[in-house]
Amino acid sequence: MKPGRELTFDDMLEYVGREATRPPEDEPPLPMGPYPEGGGDAPPTDGGCGSGSCGCRTPDPSLLDKKMDRRGALSMLFGAAAVGSQALSACSPTSLASAEEREAKLLEWEEYFKGNCRLMSEEDRERTIERLERLAKLKDGVDVRIDGTQAHPEVVYGYAFNISKCKGYRNCVEACIQENNLDRATSAQYIRIFEMDGGTSMDDLDHGDASYHHEVPAEGAFYIGTQCFQCANPPCVEVCPVGATWQEPDGITVVDYDWCIGCRYCMAACPYWARRFNWGEPEVPARELNPNQHYLGNRARKSGVVEKCTFCIQRSRKGKLPACAEACPTGARVFGNLLDPDSEIRWVLENKQVFRLKEDLHTEPRFWYFLD
Amino acid sequence: MTHLKPFLVQALDSATSGGRRYHLWMGVLTLIMLVGGYAYFVQIREGLAVTGMTDHVSWGLYISNFAFLVGVAAAAMMVVLPAYVFDDVDFGRAVLMAEGVAVSALVMCLAFVVVDLGNPFASWHLMPVIGYLNWPRSLLAWDVIVLNGYLALNLAIPFYLLYNHYAGRTPEKGKYVPWIYISVFWAVSIHLVTAFLFAGLPARPFWHNALLGPRFLASAFAAGPAFMLLVLWFIRSNTEYEIKSGAFSKLAMIVTVAAQINLIMLASEIFTEFYFFTHHAVSAQYLFFGLDGHSGLVPWIWTAILLNIAATVVLTIHPLRRDPRFLMPACLVLFVAIWTEKGMGMVIPGFIPSPLGEIVEYTPTWVELAVTAGIWALGLFILTVLVRVALPIELGKARSPKLRERREPAEVEQP
Numbered sequence: 050m051k052p053g054r055e056l057t058f059d060d061m062l063e064y065v066g067r068e069a070t071r072p073p074e075d076e077p078p079l080p081m082g083p084y085p086e087g088g089g090d091a092p093p094t095d096g097g098c099g100s101g102s103c104g105c106r107t108p109d110p111s112l113l114d115k116k117m118d119r120r121g122a123l124s125m126l127f128g129a130a131a132v133g134s135q136a137l138s139a140c141s142p143t144s145l146a147s148a149e150e151r152e153a154k155l156l157e158w159e160e161y162f163k164g165n166c167r168l169m170s171e172e173d174r175e176r177t178i179e180r181l182e183r184l185a186k187l188k189d190g191v192d193v194r195i196d197g198t199q200a201h202p203e204v205v206y207g208y209a210f211n212i213s214k215c216k217g218y219r220n221c222v223e224a225c226i227q228e229n230n231l232d233r234a235t236s237a238q239y240i241r242i243f244e245m246d247g248g249t250s251m252d253d254l255d256h257g258d259a260s261y262h263h264e265v266p267a268e269g270a271f272y273i274g275t276q277c278f279q280c281a282n283p284p285c286v287e288v289c290p291v292g293a294t295w296q297e298p299d300g301i302t303v304v305d306y307d308w309c310i311g312c313r314y315c316m317a318a319c320p321y322w323a324r325r326f327n328w329g330e331p332e333v334p335a336r337e338l339n340p341n342q343h344y345l346g347n348r349a350r351k352s353g354v355v356e357k358c359t360f361c362i363q364r365s366r367k368g369k370l371p372a373c374a375e376a377c378p379t380g381a382r383v384f385g386n387l388l389d390p391d392s393e394i395r396w397v398l399e400n401k402q403v404f405r406l407k408e409d410l411h412t413e414p415r416f417w418y419f420l421d
Numbered sequence: 422m423t424h425l426k427p428f429l430v431q432a433l434d435s436a437t438s439g440g441r442r443y444h445l446w447m448g449v450l451t452l453i454m455l456v457g458g459y460a461y462f463v464q465i466r467e468g469l470a471v472t473g474m475t476d477h478v479s480w481g482l483y484i485s486n487f488a489f490l491v492g493v494a495a496a497a498m499m500v501v502l503p504a505y506v507f508d509d510v511d512f513g514r515a516v517l518m519a520e521g522v523a524v525s526a527l528v529m530c531l532a533f534v535v536v537d538l539g540n541p542f543a544s545w546h547l548m549p550v551i552g553y554l555n556w557p558r559s560l561l562a563w564d565v566i567v568l569n570g571y572l573a574l575n576l577a578i579p580f581y582l583l584y585n586h587y588a589g590r591t592p593e594k595g596k597y598v599p600w601i602y603i604s605v606f607w608a609v610s611i612h613l614v615t616a617f618l619f620a621g622l623p624a625r626p627f628w629h630n631a632l633l634g635p636r637f638l639a640s641a642f643a644a645g646p647a648f649m650l651l652v653l654w655f656i657r658s659n660t661e662y663e664i665k666s667g668a669f670s671k672l673a674m675i676v677t678v679a680a681q682i683n684l685i686m687l688a689s690e691i692f693t694e695f696y697f698f699t700h701h702a703v704s705a706q707y708l709f710f711g712l713d714g715h716s717g718l719v720p721w722i723w724t725a726i727l728l729n730i731a732a733t734v735v736l737t738i739h740p741l742r743r744d745p746r747f748l749m750p751a752c753l754v755l756f757v758a759i760w761t762e763k764g765m766g767m768v769i770p771g772f773i774p775s776p777l778g779e780i781v782e783y784t785p786t787w788v789e790l791a792v793t794a795g796i797w798a799l800g801l802f803i804l805t806v807l808v809r810v811a812l813p814i815e816l817g818k819a820r821s822p823k824l825r826e827r828r829e830p831a832e833v834e835q836p
Contacts, residue, residue, distance in 0.1 A: 161542075164553075165546070165552075165553050168553065241777065243777075253778075254777045254778045255700075255703075255774065255777075255778030256778070257778070259777070259779065275777060284622065284623065284624060287558050287559065288558075288559050288560065288561065288621075288622075289555055289559055289561075290547060290554065290555050290559045290561035290562045290565065291546040291547055291552060291553055291554065291555060292553045292555040293546070307543075308543070308546055308553075309539075309540060309543070310538050310539070310540050310541070310543045310544055310546055310547065311469075311538050311539020311540040311541075311543075312534075312537065312538055312539075312561060313479045313480060313537075313539070314559070314561050314618075316476070316479040317479060317480065317622055317624070317625060317771070317772075318622050318624055319624055319776065320623065320624035320776050321624075321776060321777065322476075322477075322775045322776045322777045322779075324476075325476055326469075326476055326479060326539065327468070327539070328468055328469045328470035328472075328474070328475075328539075329467060329468040329469075329470035330468060351540075352468040352469075352470075352539070352540075353468055353469060353538070353539025353540040354539060354540055355539075410623050410624070
């Protein structure tokens with residue numbers, strides 16, 4: 050452990066009872082937002098990193114060690130072991146680093162006791178977002194902005210995939226990984242592109258190959274992409290024992306990463322293999338981190354919880370296309386508002402012959418396939 | 422509750438005193454638990470990445486053992502029902518042991534679920550009021566309720582009986598028989614609910630069939646009483662606690678019939694899957710014959726089936742079943758066979774191939790094996806302690822010291 054006074058059990062009890070934004074003792078108050086005034090909207094990754102203007106710190110190896118220590122210490126709290134360890138470090142000098150560590154621990158402690166996101170009051174939600182932004186700064190040295198935008202009442206999202214156009218380039222997969230801060234250590238991906246031999250039934254993915262490594266498009270092959278289909282009747286939501294996953298009014302099924310207990314029942318229930326589990330602590334290099342985040346979307350996940358595609362909720366709720374649809378070089382991906390009669394997705398549904406995967410299960414995916 | 426303190430002192434004394442073999446047994450179990458505890462510590466530190474599970478096979482050895490042990494716990498009903506409800510005297514002395522088996526099996530079940538959680542520190546989210554239990558929608562929420570309820574019943578009823586015996590009183594039927602009726606229905610429910618947890622998933626055709634629940638029950642009523650026979654046999658051969666032969670022959674009959682029904686259901690399952698092969702049978706194909714060169718479970722399942730058939734044949738032949746030299750090995754073989762078939766053989770193929778048709782196989786890691794062994798040791802440890810506490814009281818050797826003043830000198834038991 051780095052030097053510094055250990056957090057005691059009493060400290061926590063005292064702090065939990067206080068206002069979330071009130072700082073402990075002599076520390077600077079928690080900022081309302083992570084960005085300095087006039088910092089603009091430009092995401093720090095846009096060439097900012099490394100130039101010093103983004104506020105990112107290059108993480109040194111010892112930072113990672115410290116991270117482990119703090120996590121270890123947090124787990125120890127459950128046995129109130131922190132009380133005992135106070136004696137060990139009581140004589141250590143207080144430094145700035147330890148003040149930050151202390152703040153981070155208190156914030157983590159508060160985070161541990163927060164409720165289910167869906168049942169939170171508006172105020173609680175704002176507070177937890179502040180805490181998470183501050184924690185990202187304290188622990189990983191990154192400035193992130195976590196958005197809490199709610200669903201728009203006149204929007205239900207839908208997606209269509211043009212099998213004739215997809216050439217299997219997988220730009221969508223790459224864009225998704227970058228946008229959604231997917232774990233680089235295990236090469237997690239929400240989107241899978243299956244290469245199928247000509248003459249195969251379009252919905253017979255068993256005969257497709259999702260791990261091809263050759264130049265595309267291959268002779269005689271066609272390509273089909275899968276991801277979460279944001280079912281209107283999602284079996285994964287039904288089975289969650291703690292209500293940590295639900296369907297938003299705009300049709301996006303989301304996960305409260307802090308409420309998930311990691312039982313993985315939803316993964317067993319999904320007929321489209323759309324959910325991913327964090328088997329270990331996910332790793333995203335600080336310079337590749339997308340700081341524009343949503344509470345229900347691409348914010349930092351932790352070890353032992355489930356995550357999934359959210360149609361890039363951090364983008365779509367701001368009126369942008371999901372990263373996959375934007376990245377597609379062939380225009381095979383169509384995304385839009387199903388309630389808007391003038392949207393492109395509505396045009397596809399009205400003018401093309403479409404199908405969905407496993408319609409017999411009555412999951413009612415909001416993701417259609419079509420041909421030109 | 423005037424006798425509570427001496428009761429607890431007596432219980433502690435019974436659990437901690439014994440011969441060298443007893444201490445060796447408990448020592449070995451403790452050692453295995455410590456190894457399991459260390460493995461779990463590693464799993465907590467590194468995450469579930471240290472297990473063999475993947476996004477493709479997202480449940481493994483832990484949930485397999487859980488599914489099997491729920492059956493063992495439920496099977497206590499097979500002894501409780503005749504003993505209390507039909508007043509079958511043969512089962513009278515076996516019943517507390519059966520409840521001990523249920524309690525230890527339930528503790529193992531709960532432990533297997535907890536070690537399977539990715540975020541166990543958040544398990545308080547399951548508690549109503551402070552957390553949020555998605556009941557009645559989620560079958561896992563049902564399972565949490567029925568398992569804990571069954572555990573409470575199986576702790577409370579034996580405690581009431583033992584405590585009254587210890588205090589020299591006859592337990593009042595009006596106070597415990599209604600709870601026994603409840604626990605009998607509850608036993609069926611814990612197992613059906615656990616089966617529905619799997620059978621309710623259309624995403625996994627291998628589990629999504631109406632036979633899964635009945636088959637769970639049949640295999641449970643074979644494996645559970647088989648285990649109980651082994652325990653009772655051990656108690657009878659090693660202590661002066663007498664269990665009537667009638668209890669053995671009746672339990673053996675239950676095991677036999679259940680094992681036969683289980684085999685019929687297996688045959689029915691295999692017929693439906695393979696007579697006219699459809700896409701829904703690919704998991705069964707993987708399990709029994711291998712798929713596209715992947716055949717990890719094929720030796721596993723055929724071993725289980727052969728052991729199952731061998732044990733069932735031995736049990737079916739009357740002279741063999743009546744001879745403990747055949748009955749006991751047959752019970753052990755049957756228990757192992759059902760553990761193999763209903764654990765890994767039922768859970769893993771549900772994930773292979775994945776819903777998108779990809780085949781990723783599963784092999785447990787040392788962490789999973791060590792944690793699993795540790796939990797089994799924990800269960801056997803608890804069972805041993807419970808039996809150890811119950812025996813002297815049931816034998817009349819242990820009575821509350823507060824009774825002594827009122828006794829005739831001849832009635833005072835041996836120290």
